[in-house]
Structures are given as structure tokens and as C-alpha cells.
Amino acid sequence: MSAIRDLASDLAARSDARLRDLLTARPDLILPPVPDFAALAARASTRISVQRALENLTEPELDVLTAVQLTAHSDTGQSTTAGWLRAEIAGATVKVLDGILAHLHSLALVRRAPPPGDAPDADRNRRFYLPVQSLGEALGPYPAGLGRELPQLARLLPSYAQRLPAAVELLRGLGLDVPVAGTAATTDDAAAVVQRAVSSPASWEALLAKAPERTGDLLGRLSVSAVGTSPAAAGDDSSPIQWLIRHGLLARLDANHVELPREVGRASRGHVIIGRLRAAPPTPDLGAIRTSLRDNAAHGAVAETLRLITELVAVVGEHPIATLRSGGVGVREIRRLAEALRVDTDQASWLVELGAIAGLLALDVDTSRWRVEPGMPWLTQDRVEQWQRLVTAWQDAQRAPALVGSQLTAGTTINALAAEAARPDAPHIRSRMLAALTALSTAAEGGPGDDGRAPVLTENAVVERLTWSQPRLQRRFVRLVPGMMAEATRLGLLGSGALTELGALTAEGKLDDAAAVLRSALPAPLRHFMLQADLTAVAPGYLEPEVAAELALLSTPEGQGPASIYRFSADSLRRAFDAGQDAPSILAFLARHSATDVPQPLKYLVDDTASRYGRLRVGRANSYVRSDDDAALSALLTDPRAAALGLVQLAPTVVVSQASGPELAAVLRDLGYAPALEGAPLQPTAGRSASAGGAGSPSSSRVTVNPWTLSAEDITHQVEVLRGAGTSPASGMTTAESDTLLGLETLRKAIRLRSPVRLGFADSQGNSTRQVLVPLSVSGGRVRVIDPANEVEKVVSIHRIMDVELLTLDEGAPTDA
Template sequence: MSAIRALADELARRSDDELRRLLAVRPDLILPPVPDFAALAARASTRASLQRALDNLTRPQLQVLEAIVVLSEDDGGPIAYERLLSAFATADRPGLDAIVAELGHRALVIGTVPQELLPVGALADALGPYPAGLGRPFRTLARSIPRFGPALVDAVRLVVDGLDTEAMNSASAAPALDRALADPLTWSRVMTDAPEGAAMLLSRLRDAPVGSTSTGGDGGASPAVRWLLERCLLAPLDALHVELPRGVGRALRGHAVHTALETVPPVAVGRTVSARVRDNAAFGAIAETLRLMTALLGSAAGTPVATLRSGGVGVRELRRLREVLRTTDAEAAWLLELAAAVGLLSLDPDDSRWKASRLDAWEALDREAQWLLLVEGWLSVDRAPALVGSRMPDGTAVNALAAEASRPDAPMVRQRLLAAALELSSTAGTSHEAAGRPGGARTGPGDDGEAGDVPVLTDESVIALATWHQPRLHRRFARLLPGMLVEAALLGLTGGGALTLAGRLVAEGRFEDASRAVGEALPAPVAHVVLQADLTAVAPGYLQPEVARGLLRLSTPEGQGPATTYRFSAESIRSALDLGEDASSILGFLRTHSVTEIPQALSYLVEDTASRYGSLRVGRAGSYLHTEDDAVIATVLADPRAASLGVNRIAPTVLVAPASPQELVALLRSLGFSPASDAVVGIGAVTERSEPVPAARVPPEQLRSRLNPWSVAEEEISAQLTALRSARAGAPDAAAASDSETLVSLETLRSAIRSRSRIRLGTADSEGNHVRQVLVPLSVSGGRLRVFDPEKQVEKVVSVHRVMDVEILEGSPSDG
């Protein structure tokens, strides 16, 4: 029976609760819904669905699945449970039982512990050519490498004593060599005679079967390599690369697929840090991040952030922001990315510059609300700011806010980071408590304790634990997690390398509790400064937004951190006067918010600068009117519409207005005059550019991402179960049956490709006729089947949608 049909029958026998559990862990199976169990089994057997399922398996689950696939390929069919148990040098039987049951629940394996086990559908293809880090079997290598097949017979003669090899060919030599190497005594005897360096070379390939070494027969290969090639303990891929056959790899692992079943996650933590040091570092980072974000938005409000033609913010602009914020390039890039993620910066399409779109709304928020907005945006943004500055394959650097920093998997990786940090901290805390060490016990889900030591999260420990939970994602974890740990520290989710109370609450999904905890921990902002005789003001802490905003109008900040120094100068006072202030309002603000008297030098500076301000007046004129007729000027000024256009008389014969020349001409013509325009179309007209429309804040429930981006609601699962049970009781759906038959045919083709067997292939020609041919399938991908025609001795390609039926012919595998 086909594996797909067997899976369909097994799924139909499941209870509703078991099906709900399956669809909860593999929601893509019903996106979109399927009409019956045959279609459900067919979709569960596809390579795309299986790859999604494999990405969410833990290391021991993946180890067991790899062992089942390897053994079923070697045995050519289902495997017994005892055979699976022998695939591990050391294995916990109860743990193995639980893992096999879980793989069965996930529809990755057909069968249960007392029965034979069979991998589902295209699982071997989804795992790739080297499952469990083992090479290909001898029989597969013999078909792929022309000179390797004949060498197998000679290898059997050298490895196996007393075996008649006269009538042996490559097809019979492969299983004979497999059996010989599976015998510990034979393997020990063979390696006893190995030359120096052979054992070391094999050990290097034990976990990665393809390696680089010279295989030349003209003296280029070392004696150890030649000895291994003669006995087919290595397979030559080309002049510089070799592959370790599967049988040799298993022998090196103690004749097992895996040396051990790793059921225990790596949660060991080495260093610890004081809880008080952690909290001080975290709260300082939070306050500094909020200050820098406010400074960034203030800078962007005055000078929008320019972009490159190719997209993103260039190195020069990033350097300018770094100098404004007095921080590093990496932190400036991260702040830019974060501000854009939460809508505090928006891109103006008219001039391709990033502008502050919600500065007033940002400053009106409490600091804990500001922090929560940034945390939610960080968790949800599908970008990796830590990649900014890194090099792409073509040698160019990744720019901030450029498309190259986009990573759709970034939210999932951040959630995995928090989950790993929570698990490491909780497990380490439990072990500390058991060992009688302080700082390990927690009295509640959000209580970190006020004293003692807490475990430090290193890049290596977080990557190791995240990889244990999702081993197939190791490369992306290794690339993204170190930078995300730095970002988590800037947001106060960690402090001194340890998970904070706020970080734990965010990891548990308790965002509002985390916000309250941050609000209670941060010191209250101050509303006063200390004015000094050297024309500076010192802030004794983080200032209230309106006070900080007022000081920025009057002075220039120096330094960074909570105790910022603001310096007054003639230029800074003139800037305040340009914004509409005068001497009395400036001095009034300083008296209100200073705990000391205003120094005489500062009073003189303000009053002297204000007294000299305004002797020259500069304004904006979009159009002018020049005439020698006083009656015309009087008529225009008397019209009420002139006031709405802002018309002013600046000389006896000249009027100016901020309105455009076209608007002023329209007014004059409505009064009965016939003016001549000096303006050239497109030049001289000054128009106000509207500010970008503030982006609406995304609700928090939409910002919070999930570990699995595929999700279905309970109502969808219930509707799907009803449809499945109804289809089981009624007539089968013709379209669904056609889809499942197509996948059964693909399954048969893949089986024939692996065994290189001849098939009788039925296809529909261009006129709709059913044509049957005896062929040898070579590969199938992208909707195309590549086959070899042994009668005509040619290769050809057949579209999969034309395949009507497939039958594997009995007999020995083809040598075509």
C-alpha cells in the first residue's frame, strides 16, 4: 500500500482531539482547507509541508526521525522498533518511546512503538542527501560515480576473508560490504591494518561526510588516501573531494546512526552577576535608549534623514546622526530602524527623506509607554538591524533602512531568543536553589528576587539552547542571535548579560505587567536644572519632556547620559529668538526651572543678544507687485482678499505676498486690472510642503509575533474536522482524489529514482491519447520529470501534469 494511502487511513482512525493536536502543530495542513483525509495525507506528505514540520522539531526528535529514514532506506521498507533502538549507541528507551509517539502525532511517521515504523512521503528528500550527517550508501555511490562501482568488488575481496567474488558485481558487492563493515570484529581487523593518517582522516569526516583531499592516482594522493580508496572506505567525487560512505560513517560511530540520543537540553550556565548590578545596567540602558530616541526624533524634525538613490541611509548620513547622538554607528542604525518600525519616522515619497512624524505623540507618552512601544516594535519588525554594516556576497555593505536588512524570520528568532533566555534563567535558578546558592529561587512567575546572583546569558549558551529546540535553524541563529542579544540589552530586557524582570515578563507575554514594572523602577523625571556661572545648565537627572524641549530651544547639549550639560551661547539664544521667544520669556523659563539664581553673565547674554536682534528683518515672499500708480496699490490693500493672501506694502510702489504669482495675478484681474507676470512657470513659487501623515499605531496584539507564523483559529479547526468527517461518511471528492493520486504517483517516481528501477509510465500526449512507455526515471523537480529511454538511448523531459499512472517493473535495478 502507498505510504500516502496508509497515512490517510491512519488519520481517519484518529479521534477529534488527536486531529486537533496535529493541526495545532502543523497548521499549514489546512491552509487552505482540504476536502477529505486523502487530501490531508497528501498535503502532509509534500516536501514543503514536511520542511516546515522539520524546522519545528527538537534535536532528539530530529535524531530519531533521521534514524528512521536512514534505516528504512538501508532496509528498503518499514523498520522494527528494536532496529530503531539499535540506531543509537546510548538511548533512553522511555524517552525514545515518547519521541516516536510525538512523531506519530505530528504525522511524520506511520506506525507506533509495537508496530513497524515508516517515514512519511517525501521525508527523505526534505531531510536532504546526508541525513544524520552520514554519506550516501554504497549502492547509491556506485550508481553516481562510474569508477566506484567496479571498485566495490575489489574492496570486498580486500575486506572480507574467504568470500567468493568471482560472480560478484557492483549490485551484489554493495550489500556485502555493508554487512562486513557492520560487523565490529571485521571493522576492527580492517582498521588494525590501516596506514598512519587513515584513522585521523576518517574521523574528520565522521560528522561531515564530504571533505577535501587529493585523490589523484599519479602520486598526488597520500598512502592513507590510496589505501582507503582501494577498500572503498572513501568514495572519490573528483580530483580534490571525497565522500565517506554511509556504512563507514556508521562504523565510526560505533555502528550506530547517532552516538547518543540528546534528550537533555544544554542549559548549563557558567558565569553569574549580581541582581543589583543587572538591574542598574538594565534601567540605565532603558533610560538612555529613550533619551536617544527623543534626540533622534528631534534631529529628524529639524534635519530629515537623507537616503541614497539605491535605498537606505548612507554611511555619511549615519555618521552625522552618530555625531548628533554621540553614540556608535551600530546604535544609531538600530535606533533608525526601530523608529521606522514603530512609525516614529516615516519616509516622505516626495523627497525620499525620513522625517519625524509623531514627535508630539511620542513626547506625550509616559516613559513606560514609550518603552513598551519600542519593545513591541522590536519584537514585530521583520528586519535585522544588526546586519547593517556587514558585507553582502558582492562586497557591498548593508545600509540602514535598506532592503538588504529585511529578514522575514526575524520576529521568530527574537521570540526564540526570549524563550531560550527564560529557560536558561529558570533552569539555572532551580539548580542554584537545589545547591543552596542564593539568588536562584523565585517566589512567583515574575519575581526575580532582590539579592544574590543571577545567571549570565552568553551568545554560545543561547545559540546552543535555541539550536537544540530547532536544530535545522542553527545557521540563522548563529548569524542573528548575537546582534539581537545586544538589542535586548539596549531595551533593558537583559542587564549585565542576565535576564531582567521586564525581560521575563515580555518572554511570558505579559506586556502590560512589564510596562508597569519598568515605570515603577525608573526614577521620576526631574523638572529643574542647576544654572552655573560658566553659561551652562546641569540636569541632575532625566528631565521632563517639556523641560528638555525648552532647554533644547535655548542651548546646545554637551555630553550624554542623565546628567546632561546644556551650554548657552549667543547663537543658541538667537535660535530661540528665531522661534518666537523674547528676552522676558527666556528668562522666565530659566527662573521657573532653575534651583539657583540666574547668573549675571547669563542674564547679560540673553538681554544683549535680544537687544541686537531684529535690526534686520528677513521674510518670505512668493510674489510681488510693482506699480507707479498709488490708486492701484490703495485698491489692492483695501480688498479683504489681500489680507488673506498676506499682501504687505514694503515701499511706496511695491507690494509683496507669500502667495504664489498666480494667486496674486488672479486677485488683480478680479479687481479689473491687467497685470503682466515676471514669474517663469515653475520658478520663484514657494509652496509649503505638508508634513508626512502620522502612521497609525498598530495594536499590540497585532505586533506580538508567534514562533510559528502559520496559525489557525479554533473555529477553522472545528470547521475542518466537520468537513473531514462528512467526506468520510459521504462520496469522495473527485478533485481531491485526483490531487492525492498525483502525489501517490510522485511518491512512486521518487522510490523508483532512489532504486534506479525501470517504470511503465502512462502519459497523455498533446492530443489526449494515453501513451505507455518503459523508462528509467532520473529526477523530478519543478513540475518536470527527467527520464532515460533505454530503447532509444536518449534522455527526455516529461511534464508532471501529463503523468497518468506509474508502475514500477519487477526485476533488478536498471543500469541505464
């Protein structure tokens, strides 16, 4: 019977609650919705869906599933059970295996099956399972690090097949119990003989006893990773590699690579598939630190990050950040920002990325420069609101700022705010990292808040814990987690390597509670500063946002640390005059918020700068109106319909406008005037921010709606649709999706069994044709087949296939497929 139909029957027999659990764990199965159980089973059997499910399995679950795939055979109905798997997995118990198999069954990665015919009577009451059809493709060619089977290597590698008969004779010469000459006359027979020789523990021990030195070490390395590097000319005939090749225990793939057959790798592991089952997560040895030191470090990091982001906003407000033609911000601009902020280039890149993902910086599409987002309320927010904004943006950002500065495969470097730093999986990795930090801290002796000490979490410990929880994502964890932990430290989620209360609450999604904790921990903001005679102001702590914003407008921040220094100069005061202030208002502000009297040198500087300010006036005009008729210009200036043009009279005969030349001419014509255009029309100079359209951050910096998220109502509705379609898996086999996958399943089964099929398809003229063919491969939407009657090879497009019938080798009698 078809594996998809069997899985459909398995799904239909489940309760509504178990179906909802399955759809919650694997939402891609019903996106888009499916009409019946057959379509649901077909989609659950696709390689892409199975690969997504594998990414969420823990290490023991993946090990057990791999053992099921390597010991069970869907084509022959050879199912397996927990008691049988225990012999293939070292350190496993039947109770643990039963629980893991039940979980894998709930995820539809295995299906219930009857016991095989040769099963002992004592085992027939156990639960037997078969893997889904596409599991082998999803696991890859080397499941559990084991190579391909001996018969498969003999079919694919002619040079290896030629060596096998001679290898059998060599094994017999070593005294092994090998059949006499003539039994291994064919390649398949020779492969079977070698299989039996390495599968017996006694024969394997005898074989290793006569092998050259260091053969066991070589087998140990290759049993972990089946493919190794070994040049054909390297080593003499007595070397371990050459000895293994001559005896058929190692296959040469090409001039530089060899592969250890699966049976030999399994024997090297002690005749098991999984060398050790780690049913519980690893518990590393961690150091500890006082919680007071941890909190001091975290709160200091929060204050420093907020101060630097505020300075970045001020620096970018004066000089926007230029971008490269290839995208991102170049090294020269990052160095300029690093000098202005008095930090290194790595921290400058991180601050630029953080400012962009938090929406503080926006890309001006006209000038290709990053500038401060107009109307951004950063300076008016208090520190807790600022921190909350940064942490929320960091959690949801589909970017990995830590990748900035790393090398790509082409040898180029990833620039800040470049598209190469986009990682759609970054929010998931951060969420998993925070969960692992919480779990390690809770499990460690002296967790957060216990006896005033907290465990110090190392990068290796966190990566090891994450790899255990999702081994298929190990490479992502190794590449991204160390940088994300450094970012979490700068945001106060970690302090001196230990998880803080802020980090624990953020991991639980309680950001408001974390903000309350931070508010109570940080000192109250100040409203005063101290003015000094050297034209500087010293803020002994964090100033209120309004006071800090006003002081930053009047002066230039200097220095680092909690006590900020601001220096007054003619340039900084002119900046305040440009913002519309005057000398009395500036002196009043200083007198109101200074803990000391306003120094006389500072008063002189303010008055002197104000007296020289404004002798020359600069404004902006996009167009002008010139006329010798003073009365016409006066009438235009007083016309209320022309108020939107922003007209300003510069001279008796000249009026300027903020509108462009063509716009001004069009409006004047509508008002009844007949203007004439002089020279080339002016273009508007106002910059347009990329954020005006809702995308003010770099590529993929804002998280998008997760396409694999379903609501409870969606799942309930889908279950109702499935129940309404009937519980019989044969009642809903008319959908195009399930029909196509059933046909592909039959073709792949015929390829594995090397059996012919009766294929019904439409030819190039649209005529229906039925032929007996032997399929060779399926890929790229096409099936490569051999026509045995005409002895020619053909290629048939899958969309032209109407039906597939599996035949036996004798006279094409149909089988139960």
C-alpha cells in the same frame, strides 16, 4: 498502496482534538483550506511543508526522525518501532523513543504502519511507523551527517564503481570473511560485499587494526561530516585517505573532494546512526551576579538609550539624514551622527535603526532623507512610555540592526537602514532568544531573584540552548543571537549579562507589568535644573518631558551621563524665537524651573539676542500675484473664498500665496478673475513623508501579519469541513492538488525502483496518448523519461500528465500502486 492514501487514512482515524493540535502546529496545511483528508495528506507530504515542520523540532526529535528515515523503507513496507530504533541511537531508551515517535506522529511526519513480515512475534504488538514520502528530500542528501549509501555511490560515480571489485580482493587479502572471487563480479555484488564487511563489528575492528595510523582520526572527522577536502595528488599511497580509497571505504567525488559512504560512517560511530541522544536540553555552567548590580546596569542602560534617542531626534530634526543611491545611510552620515551624539559609529547605527523601526524617523520620498516623523509625541511621553514603545517595536521589527557593518557574500558592507538588514524571521528569533534566556535563568542554580543572585548568561550558552531546541536554525542563531543579546542589554532586558525582571516579563508578553516595574524602579522626574554663570544649565536627573523639551529648545545638550548639561547660546535662543517665543516668556520659564536665580550673563544674552532678532524677515511663498490695480488686489485679499490660498500682501502691488502657480491661477479663474501666468510655474516644495502612506520605516522594519497564523475558529471550521467530506480517504481523491501529488509520488517511486510506468498525457496537439516509459528524473515541472520501444529520451510537462500507472519489469503488469 500509495503513501499519501495511507497518510490520509491515518489522519481520518484521528479525533477532532488531535486534528486541531496538528493544524495548530502546522498551519500551512490548511492555508488555503483543503476540501478533504486526501488533499490534507497530499499537502502534508510536500517537501516545503515538511521542511517547515522540521524547523520546529528539537534535537532529539530530529535525531529520532532521521533514524526512522534511514532504517524504514516505504517502498518495501519495512517499518520500524521504538525497540528497533534503540539499537541505532546510542543512549536512548524505549520509553523516551516511544514518546518522541508519538509526538512525530501527531505532527504527521510519520504514519502508523503494520509490522513487516519478518518482525518477531514479541514485537508485533508494538507501534510501527513509516516516514512521510518527502522526508528524505527535506532532510537533504546527508542526513545526520552520513554520506550516501554504497550502491548509490557506485551507480553515480563510475570511477568508484570500477574500484569496488579490486577493493573486495584487497579486503580478502586482509583476512576478512569475504566471499570468494566471482561472487563480486558485478558492481552491485561488490558494493554488497563491502557493505557486509563494514556492517559486522568483528570485521570492522579487524579492518581498523590493519589500517595505517591516524585512519581512525580521519574516519572520526568524516563520520561527522561525510564530505571532506583532499586533493587527488596529496599524500602518498600509504596515507590513510589513499588506503581507504583503495579498499572501497572512501569515494572520490572529484579532484578535491571525497565522500565517506553511509555504511562506513555508521561503523565509525560505533555501528549506530546517532552517536548520542540528548533527550534533555544542555545545562551549561554559568556564573552569577548580585541582582542589585544587574538592576543598576539595566536601569542605567535604559536611561542612556532614552537619552540618546532623544538627542537623535533633536539632531535629525535640525539636519535630516541623507541616504545613498544604493539605499541605506552611508558611513559619512553615520560618523556625523556619532560625533553629534558623542558615541561610536556602531552605537550610532543601532540608534538610527531603533529610531526608524520605532517610527520616530520617516523617509521623505521627495528628498530621500530620513527626518523626524511629523507630529511624533516622543518628547511629550514619559520615560516608561518611551521605553515601552522602543521595546515593542524592537520585538516586532523584521530587521536585524546588528547586521549593520557586516560583510555580504559579494564583499560589500551592510549599511544602516539598508534593505540588506531586513530579516523576516527576526521576530521569531527574538522570541526564541527571550524564551531561552528565561529557561536558562530558571534552570540555573540561583535563578533570578534567588538569594539575591542571578545567573550570567553567555552567548555560547544561549546559542547552544537554542540550537538544541531548533537545530535546523543553528546558522541563524549563530549569526543573529549575539547581536540581539547586545540590543536586549541596551534596552534593559539584560543587565551585566543576567536576565532582568524587565526581560522576564517581556519574554512572557507582560509588557504592561514590565512597564510598571520600570516605573517603580526609576526615580521620579524632576521639574527643576540649576542655572550657572557660564551660560549652562545642569539637570541633576531626569527632567519631566515638558520641561526637557522646552529646555532643549532654548539650549544645546552637552556631555553624557545622568547629570545632563545644556549650553545657552545666541543660536539656541534664535531657535526658540523661530518657534514663536519672546524674551519675557523665556526668562519666565527659566525663573520658574531654575533652582537658582537666573544669572545676569544669561539675562543679557536673552535680551541682546531678542533685540537683534527679526530685523530681517524670511518667509516662504510658492507663487505671487502682481497687479497695478490696487482696488483689485484689495478685493482679492478680503474675498473669503480666497482664504485657503494663504494670501499675504508684501507691497501695494504684490501679493504672495502658499499655493503653486498653476493652482493659484486655477482658483483665481474660478473666482471670476483672468490671471496671466508669468515665467515657469513653480513646483510645490513641501516634502512628503513615506510614512504618510503607512510605511515610514526602512524596508521590512515593521512586522507584517503572519500568513501562517490561524484562529481557533478557522481550525474548527476546517475540521468540520474534513469530517463533512467523509472519513474514507478514497472518497475525496478528485481534487487537482491531491491528484497531482499522487502522480508525482508514483513517478518518484518508479525512479527509485527503476521501474517502467504507463503514462497517460496530452501531446502538443492536445491528443490523449498512453505509452510505457521509464522515468529518469522529476524537476522544474517536467519529467525526463526514456521510451524503451523507440530508444529515445523525452521530456513531458507535468501539467500535461493525466494518469500514471506503475508497472513491473516483465510485460508491464500493473502493481498495487
